[in-house]
Amino acid sequence: MKKPLAVVSYVALVSVLFLGGFVSKDLRQGRPPAFVDVAPKAGVQTPTQVFTSEYARILNDYDKPVDEDSLLYAGMEGMLNSLGDPHTQFLEPVVADEFEESSMGRQSFGGVGARLMPDPMGVKVIQVFKESPAARGGVRNGDIIVNVNGEDVGGQDSDEIVEKIKGKIGTPVTLTVYRGGNNRVKLTMRRAQIIPPSADSNILEGTNVGYVLVTGFEAPTPSQFAQSMVEMERQGAEGIVIDLRNNPGGLLEAAQQMLNLFADHKTVVTMHTRNGHEETVKTDRGRTRETLVPVTILINEQSASAAEIFAGVMRDYGKATLVGEHSYGKASVQNVIRVAGGGSVKITIAHYKLPSGEDISRKVDVDGRYVSGGIKPDVPVELNWGPRVAMGDPKSDNVLRRAIEILKSKNPRVKF
């Protein structure tokens, strides 16, 4: 007699469970159960609906005319800013193109190919780029340019003088350079497209120390860097200063390739993505070139990203002493993804840690001011900046001087 009741209750139970399974799927996926009327309630809008209606409101009701595209891109920019990560950005179509260009190599201008610093007599040549018009025309490191195309430039602003030296590709420019005493030389050369190397080197004036300036981490940087290291060794450098100050970084791969010279199949960074996934980037096998002389690396708060990785890994493996000020603290990796309409999203996909396990990510207060993070230098030195200071000039750059002293303490053959 009880059996039919049991069967009925079992069937009822099964039905309820079926329904439960059906509804729970909806609930787990954040939908209202399918039986509930899902017509959007007033006030419950999806983020896309909120955005589109406010976009339309601003376009239609705002007091002044607005450019549709610019407003849309400003919205995308604000949307990604709300994530609170300064490295996640929206790149407008034109900017996105420029970003690709600048990762491929530097933008070019018509010039003579030299790095200059201000000087009361005009501008002083710190570094002549290899095979540049300046190099072919006979300009040397240490020359002071006192006259450009017949005009005396003594006492002028260095930016103004540089503008006068630059010009249309193929046009001639005549420079008078001063080489001490009564030695003035007139040199003529043709301006050419200059692609400043992102790694270049010279033996510092009055020393036997090699100075390798790395200004970015781009596709051509590793080979330029390797060449620079070889060149310095060939010229008998007894110590090497790698200057990464103001180096904003660039490609992680470039840093990894440069580290190949110093560490054999060693961890560069460990990356952590959003789902707890870990990935380790290592240097290649069998590509090290032993550096027999001591190395110091200069960093400051504008050294970021790949520059910090390079400096941090060199320190972690005991390959270099870091000198200067703490670095920026960008411990994240971005991907650039194209979206509809030609723009791109640069998005932080992972955080990384150095081989020592150190997390160097920058912490700021509510006003965006630095609190902690970045790589701490082994030897902290603050730059005494001023009008007569040029970075890379051992006479006026106190951080560079300190770095050379450290090299000297490790290798008595260093002359300074």
Next chain:
Amino acid sequence: MKSTSPWKSVALLAGCLVALGAGSWWRDRVEMGPQAGSAVVQATLGQPGRTSGLVASTESSVEGREAELFYSVQELVDQYFVQPQENPQTLAAGAVRGMIAHLADPYAMFMDADQFAAYNRMIQGSGEGIGAELRLVYDNKALEEYRDLRKRLTDARRTGKELPEVDFDVNKLMPQVQVVAVFPGSSADKAGMKPGDVIERVGAQWVWSSRLTKELEALRDELQNPKTSEARITEIRKTFDDRSDNSIMPARALERLLAGKEGEERVTWRGKKGVRTETLKKGSTPVKPVLEGPDGLQINFIRGTAAELVRRLGTESHLTIDLRNTPSGDVTELQNVIKALVPAGKYGAIRNGRQNLVKPFEVQGTGKKEWTFTLLTDEYTQGHVAILAHVLRLSGQVKEIIGPVPANSATLEKLVELPDGSGYLLPTGTFSAEVKA
């Protein structure tokens, strides 16, 4: 059921589990409600310009270029951004914040959820912070110049033409934090803060301004001078470091002084009588719709102002209103006050610059012609307050204006609330007393 064998219980239990699983499985294969079918259709047909594989969302219809872009960026954040996001509405609010900032308009203002709540409390009669209304005041000429330059740059980039020469000092865009009104009885009032005063320092921090930038530029020039001594260079370096370590952006300064009911702030401000520094207590200041001041009625455009004025006009047909220290308040209440005081008619015009429309400012007023007013004004009688003054003047109800006649145009805004609790003010037109519609 007592005699049930163990295997039978297992079978029954298994049946239950199968039912549960089947329900869940079946749910995946049917679509119900107004969103039915959309995900399936999108998955098979795809959508031009849309990243493939991004269709598994509850969002059904994505229409228009802007919706498509927003949606695909949101999906990228959901898939790749290193930190999972809790509230997707934050992204929409962020996008609105970005659009409002882009307008570079001093009257367009985005408020996050806390600020918006404080703003709402203020227009309902409860002031916070140091007890003053503060505003960011921009150099309008510089703003115009900036917008024009931005437009020319954008046009040149889109058309591939040579970029125009850029010679613009962005520091000119830095606003000043100016006092609009001081709530009677608040700590700002007791300390003697007055409309028009400019906040220069909050705590140890300097408020960034074009003035501060000029100061630093002068130092930089001195630094470039070859005659500057080493001792002076060291001194200048110190000043630079101090200013950059101890500075605060104008918008942040404003937020710090206006929000909160507890604690105190040491504030330095520049007024007509020079520079003063005082420690101001934060607290909640009750704001009344209408207050008897020494020279006349002081009004706030908050809930109840119109009703209170009408009540007073029931007993006396002439009111003296002091408009010299009036917060801009709520634009809806401004409209209520105007409606309550003037008879039906057209007073001045509203111009919308985008649509290039000039419409008469038509008021379905319920006021009486015989109600008259004496108005007290000064150079800070601006904005909403100026609109009220002009409408009363045009209706012929003003007996006398004691003080300068306010500028004849003022901005009108709309207040919009967003789902995450934030909101914004959007300028929608300019009231003009002189334009003939």
